Amino acid sequence: MGAFNLTPSDPSTFILNGIPGLEAAHIWISIPFSMFYIISLLGNITILFVVSKEQTLHKPVFLLLCMLVLTDIGISTSVMPKALCIFWFHCKRITEDGCITQLFFFNKAMTMQSAVLVTMAFNRYVAICDPLRYATILTNSRIAKLWIVCLIRAVLLILPGPLLLSSLPFCANRVILHTYCEHTAVVQLSCGDTTVNRIYSLVITLVIIGSDLTLIGLSYGLIIRAVLRISSKKVHWKALNTCTAHICVMVISYTPVLFSALTLRFSQGIAAHVHILLANLYVLVPPMFNPIVYGVKTKELHDKVGKYICRM
Structure with missing residues (x-):
């Protein structure tokens, strides 16, 4: 009944419910969420600033890192400001156009991040x-x-999703049980036939993650084959050590997405708030840890960042 009481009178408005079942804890949940978001912004903006200022860092590997940083900022910023407004101010209303726009930019940033990780794997291969x-x-x-x-x-891959959503009729109950406009959560509110939307969502997920992980696996397969042909074990470790930052970032980026997608589709017994907490974690955790991983593992970047910190 609580969901129906929240139903907006404006037919072009949705209600973002936040984390269902944990509404009383929204303020407490917002503390780590806001901290993670601030840390991710500070870390990513620091990397962009240092790379832009230092001519010696104007190299492909650091330009690729800046590309990853921009996608990380896009992922977290497309979701977190609105989520924090829900937690702090109970500002739950979002227009239909705003919802579809958020969905588009979030999924576009996620898709670009995956493509950047593939490009970084190719960079390591070369x-x-x-x-x-x-x-x-x-x-x-x-x-x-x-x-x-x-x-x-x-x-090209993501645009059909919002276009298909915009053509769907939605029911009177427009309460989205989520902190942001996630595709599946929005589709579930439609009163029309959502078969095409569901097939599109599944196919795009398989195409993006499947093809990108295959290309990354191929790159690392060729890297391992090339390294094993070298007789010196010292050279083995030196070559593989240059890949550790990228491997860590891949694990951090893909694991929460895959786990969340699998639990959403194949583990119907899991509580809704668990799904939504996982969905928020993969929005927050990779953007927070990626700059830390590269800052620690890449000596050249580490030294330059340290130089600017010491000046403060």
């Missing part, structure tokens, strides 16, 4: 397997072109 041609294959201008390709790919 650096280890074909180091003599690295400077000619991965130039700064080519990295910029790859960023445009990632953007176009994300738009």
